[in-house]
Amino acid sequence: xxxxxxxxxxxxxxxxxxxxxxxxxxxxxxxxxxxxxxxxxxxxxxxxxxxxxxxxxxxxxxxxxxxxxxxxxxxxxxxxxxxxxxxxxxxxxxxxxxxxxxxxxxxxxxxxxxxxxxxxxxxxxxxxxxxxxxxxxxxxxxxxxxxxxxxxxxxxxxxxxxxxxxxxxxxxxxxxxxxxxxxxxxxxxxxxxxxxxxxxxxxxxxxxxxxxxxxxxxxxxxxxxxxxxxxxxxxxxxxxxxxxxxxxxxxxxxxxxxxxxxxxxxxxxxxxxxxxxxxxxxxxxxxxxxxxxxxxxxxxxxxxxxxxxxxxxxxxxxxxxxxx
Amino acid sequence: xxxxxxxxxxxxxxxxxxxxxxxxxxxxxxxxxxxxxxxxxxxxxxxxxxxxxxxxxxxxxxxxxxxxxxxxxxxxxxxxxxxxxxxxxxxxxxxxxxxxxxxxxxxxxxxxxxxxxxxxxxxxxxxxxxxxxxxxxxxxxxxxxxxxxxxxxxxxxxxxxxxxxxxxxxxxxxxxxxxxxxxxxxxxxxxxxxxxxxxxxxxxxxxxxxxxxxxxxxxxxxxxxxxxxxxxxxxxxxxxxxxxxxxxxxxxxxxxxxxxxxxxxxxxxxxxxxxxxxxxxxxxxxxxxxxxxxxxxxxxxxxxxxxxxxxxxxxxxxxxxxxx
Numbered sequence: 194x195x196x197x198x199x200x201x202x203x204x205x206x207x208x209x210x211x212x213x214x215x216x217x218x219x220x221x222x223x224x225x226x227x228x229x230x231x232x233x234x235x236x237x238x239x240x241x242x243x244x245x246x247x248x249x250x251x252x253x254x255x256x257x258x259x260x261x262x263x264x265x266x267x268x269x270x271x272x273x274x275x276x277x278x279x280x281x282x283x284x285x286x287x288x289x290x291x292x293x294x295x296x297x298x299x300x301x302x303x304x305x306x307x308x309x310x311x312x313x314x315x316x317x318x319x320x321x322x323x324x325x326x327x328x329x330x331x332x333x334x335x336x337x338x339x340x341x342x343x344x345x346x347x348x349x350x351x352x353x354x355x356x357x358x359x360x361x362x363x364x365x366x367x368x369x370x371x372x373x374x375x376x377x378x379x380x381x382x383x384x385x386x387x388x389x390x391x392x393x394x395x396x397x398x399x400x401x402x403x404x405x406x407x408x409x410x411x412x413x414x415x416x417x418x419x420x421x422x423x424x425x426x427x428x429x430x431x432x433x434x435x436x437x438x439x440x441x442x443x444x445x446x447x448x449x450x451x452x453x454x455x456x457x458x459x460x461x462x463x464x465x466x467x468x469x470x471x472x473x474x475x476x477x478x479x480x481x482x483x484x485x486x487x488x489x490x491x492x493x494x495x496x497x498x499x500x501x502x503x504x505x506x507x508x509x510x511x512x513x514x515x516x517x
Numbered sequence: 518x519x520x521x522x523x524x525x526x527x528x529x530x531x532x533x534x535x536x537x538x539x540x541x542x543x544x545x546x547x548x549x550x551x552x553x554x555x556x557x558x559x560x561x562x563x564x565x566x567x568x569x570x571x572x573x574x575x576x577x578x579x580x581x582x583x584x585x586x587x588x589x590x591x592x593x594x595x596x597x598x599x600x601x602x603x604x605x606x607x608x609x610x611x612x613x614x615x616x617x618x619x620x621x622x623x624x625x626x627x628x629x630x631x632x633x634x635x636x637x638x639x640x641x642x643x644x645x646x647x648x649x650x651x652x653x654x655x656x657x658x659x660x661x662x663x664x665x666x667x668x669x670x671x672x673x674x675x676x677x678x679x680x681x682x683x684x685x686x687x688x689x690x691x692x693x694x695x696x697x698x699x700x701x702x703x704x705x706x707x708x709x710x711x712x713x714x715x716x717x718x719x720x721x722x723x724x725x726x727x728x729x730x731x732x733x734x735x736x737x738x739x740x741x742x743x744x745x746x747x748x749x750x751x752x753x754x755x756x757x758x759x760x761x762x763x764x765x766x767x768x769x770x771x772x773x774x775x776x777x778x779x780x781x782x783x784x785x786x787x788x789x790x791x792x793x794x795x796x797x798x799x800x801x802x803x804x805x806x807x808x809x810x811x812x813x814x815x816x817x818x819x820x821x822x823x824x825x826x827x828x829x830x831x832x833x834x835x836x837x838x839x840x841x
Binding site: 415419455463487506 | 701702703729731732733734735736739740743764766767770771779780783784786787791804807808811828829830831834
């Protein structure tokens with residue numbers, strides 16, 4: 194039994210990251226109103242959340258700026274207009290995908306940006322590109338995380354090589370990412386132990402980002418806390434791609450550090466997240482996501498099923514079981 | 518890390534108990550159609566489920582038979598009419614509450630009943646009554662479980678006395694019951710360790726029954742599997758009081774014994790559970806249940822909030838925080 198996550202105490206090194214605009218943006222093409230973003234920012238401040246991930250630094254060559262809201266691109270000036278400086282109390286972060294970000298031009302020095310942190314997202318097979326982006330961001334003065342996606346589909350020997358390369362970089366935090374929502378807490382424990390070896394060797398912190406395909410997003414996050422993972426991603430009302438993420442209100446209810454406060458989170462969910470869902474924006478646990486999670490598949494088929502308004506999940510299951 | 522619940526193997530001693538008619542009956546006053554019950558029975562048979570709990574043996578002195586469906590009372594003849602014998606392959610069980618069951622008259626010898634198992638439900642402070650019912654049922658030829666409810670609100674020293682008394686009875690299985698859905702997996706591990714001491718001393722099996730207030734019903738059940746708990750309760754689509762239970766389709770997806778089969782469960786959810794919910798029967802994870810779970814309170818206030826169709830959960834939170 195884990196003593197480290199003693200339920201009555203807490204660990205000072207825990208950091209909570211709100212990823213609502215970023216992972217939630219994948220659901221509504223990043224079309225959040227400025228009022229929503231501002232109120233989210235103020236909610237995070239009151240709730241004691243440590244970082245707010247505001248979106249992607251996506252390439253405007255690859256993605257059409259007419260087809261996405263501003264949080265897909267996170268221009269410094271656009272962030273500044275809506276959220277202001279953001280460097281006191283609540284720090285701002287943006288995600289940059291390997292191969293889908295013109296980081297050399299689009300990421301300015303940190304001293305000229307409201308952002309404090311760049312989160313480099315990579316698959317196991319694009320680590321050299323990730324390392325180049327990590328060093329670029331670090332040189333520009335940012336805190337940097339590296340989020341290794343789809344870990345449930347990677348070979349352990351490949352992950353070890355990747356962790357060794359990332360460990361030697363100047364990254365601050367290495368993230369475990371259960372992109373498909375297919376992992377069980379016991380697997381999180383084993384993965385955290387593996388990541389932990391490299392984190393200890395290279396003096397890095399660890400983070401976790403979960404999906405709720407099997408209703409295990411909170412459970413896997415809690416498991417990780419007990420395994421010495423400090424950086425915890427969550428989104429309000431669990432808003433995120435497909436089955437969504439660990440919900441902020443669940444996570445704040447679990448954490449015992451008195452700096453965290455669930456009440457502003459409840460207010461934000463009532464006043465902004467429930468209306469957003471009722472306006473027709475769809476995310477969260479459902480049968481089609483359970484199925485792709487169980488089969489350790491990318492949720493894209495389930496997202497398409499959802500978009501089409503299909504209800505015949507038994508047929509859907511037959512379809513995805515037949516895929517190979 | 519737990520080796521015992523090795524994800525690629527399985528433990529032969531695991532038993533899956535479908536509690537849909539019983540815990541789900543608390544949501545619709547046990548008014549299930551005969552067709553629903555029959556199809557549920559056939560689904561359980563195909564899915565490899567070991568036991569089907571069909572309802573309560575409730576006192577007709579205390580409860581008005583005009584106000585509840587037949588599964589509240591589980592007359593042997595009524596069960597027989599709908600489900601038949603039920604002793605081959607899939608065994609039938611019913612719950613009997615201490616103080617709310619006329620067991621001396623209403624529970625006939627097992628040889629005259631379609632039921633194979635009586636589940637005695639008790640609070641920590643009514644153990645002597647539970648032991649009397651356990652011995653009565655055992656003498657009549659049933660397998661017997663003892664489900665100690667609301668364990669999250671009981672003193673550990675009281676639980677130890679209770680476990681010692683139950684251990685000395687002829688009960689077969691002792692259940693951990695997280696009635697309020699307030700427990701975290703780490704607490705389940707500690708409770709399972711405590712129950713395990715007495716189970717080992719008195720040669721009893723352990724079971725678990727969870728609620729989904731914090732979206733941890735599956736996670737807590739999985740945790741218990743890793744802690745040598747063998748008897749696992751689940752309900753289709755998670756149907757049960759308040760936030761509902763560990764969902765059968767989630768659990769069957771996790772278990773690796775090839776005798777269990779998720780596909781009939783998916784069919785039943787699509788054909789019966791989704792329509793049941795769409796007809797206006799309400800259960801499942803929602804903000805008001807998260808709140809009572811976090812505060813380790815009985816969900817009755819949240820159930821009332823739900824019945825009234827209230828949506829102002831921030832106000833509700835203020836109300837229940839002020840209760841003392």
